[in-house]
Amino acid sequence: MTDPAIDHDNSYAELLGSDDSQWAFGHDFEDPLAGVDTSVPEGLDAGELAQECLRLGDDALVLSHRLSQWCSHAPDLELDIALANIALDLLGQARLLLARAAAADPSVVPVLPEGSPVPAEDALAYFREAAAFRCSRLVELENGDFAQTTARLLLVASARLAEFERLREHADPVLVAIAAKGVKELTYHRDFAAQWFVTLAQGTAESRRRLEAGLAAVWPYREAVEPAVTQVLTVAEVDEPTAGRSVSRGHTEALSRLLAEMQVVARAHPRGQW
Amino acid sequence: MVSARSIAAEVRDPEMPMLTLEDLGVLREVEADGRTVTVTITPTYSGCPAMATMRDDLVHRLADAGYDARVRVSLTPAWSTDWISERGRQALREHGLSAPGPAPSHDGPIPLTLLPTARAVTCPQCGSPRTELTSEFGATACKALYRCTDCLEPFEHVKEI
Secondary structure, X not given: OOOOOOOOOOOOHHHOOOOOOOEOOOOOOXXXXXXXXXXXXXXXXXXXXXXXXXXXXXXXXXXXXXXXXXXXXXXXXXXXXXXXXXXXHHHHHHHHHHHHHHHHOHHHXXXXXXXXXXXXXXXXXXXXXXXXXXXOHHHHOOOOOHHHHHHHHHHHHHHHXXXXXXXXXXXXXXXXXXXXXXXXXXXXXXXHHHHHHHHHHOOOHHHXXXXXHHHHHHHHHOOOOOHHHHHHHHHHOOOOOOOXXXXXXXXXXXXXXXXXHHHHHHHHOOOOEO | OOOHHHHHHHOEXXXXXXXXXXXXXXXXXXXXXXXXXXXXXXXXXXXXXXXXXXXXXXXXXXXXXXXXXXXXXXXXXXXXXXXXXXXXXXXXXXXXXXXXXXXXXOOOOOOOOOOOOOOOOOOOOOOOOOEEEEEOOOOOOOEEEEEEOOOOOEEEXXXXX
16 A cells, blocks of 8 residues: 555655745645636626625635634544534635635735735735625634534534525536535535534533523524524524624624734745745 | 556545545546646545645656646536445455445435434444444544444444535
8 A cells, every 4th residue: 555656644745846836824735726717707797706706715714714723622522523624624615715716806816025925815815804804794703612613503504505505506617616516515514513403402401501502692693594594493492592683794803813813924924935 | 658547547545545546536537648648636525635645646656657747626527425436445345444325416405414324334344234423524524433333343434425
């Protein structure tokens, strides 16, 4: 099984001797849309398409970061791994969507110092101010405890799965392809959140109390309540919280703190290479 | 000279090295024009971190054979575990992994699953059909964790997608 020509046990070996620009903070060195036809179909407004991709990509990026904050803190090892896996899927969706936004309308990409090797999707992730993000307030909120994280994930994954199913009819074939792939992943995410929602609701008095408190904390930030969410609440015998929708506009303060943590090293070293 | 297609087909998946990229079904196309080769691969999952390694391995192995290779990505149709070849499934079992069943297909909205995913999973160690799901998410995005209730060994199942 071992292949002497390829040393997968040494993460650094593959970095040496390559001609690719190796920016220090990216997760990969290749355009995730390499070779994909990214021309915008006739009749579609490139600027609007880019904004749509930014909204979908930013939701994925910010929720991915929130979920990755559970790494080594989850209630048990299996949950730690599950949350990291879901975060990784969302990060992959974010990369594709931000790269698609940049290809559709390059003017959305922040201008970086000359000589910076930062690829477009990373420039969008690391070098935009909070005000330029298009994500929903729901994904920005702090994690709270595991019950609150579960309640938020149920709302977001249900809405995102429904939206991605609709996107398969979109006029942009790149967005259609990203959505078709994402549907398969989001199906697992929604089931994970739904199963844990029911488990916590039917567990102990304390797990139920925490779940109801967590749901009440995120409920005002919901957008559409999907039929799947109603179904889960019914099975779990949890009433919809009575709170109305939050009417505030703009981003939460939590997003600024999240971005400060996520962006600080990249912003300090915009030309950073290894 | 060995054909570019056969070199690309033998490059292995870095995370499940018992599988070649061809057995895994991620190798979509190899187009050779003299010594210039374009290889098309498709990601298993959107965030699969092995994509960069697959790309580098393809470029290096083809370069060793005298080819100048470019790797491009194809997103559609989305990868499915149904594309894992019979030889690949056999290799998974021989290495203690459980191969995926048929991928789910849906007409209309995707139904919610509130019980652990029901699968007829056989223990790849002892062959017992008595197995239980430990976690739907494993060490890589494509695997679930299982346990055999007869031999008690844990094992990984490549989950249907």
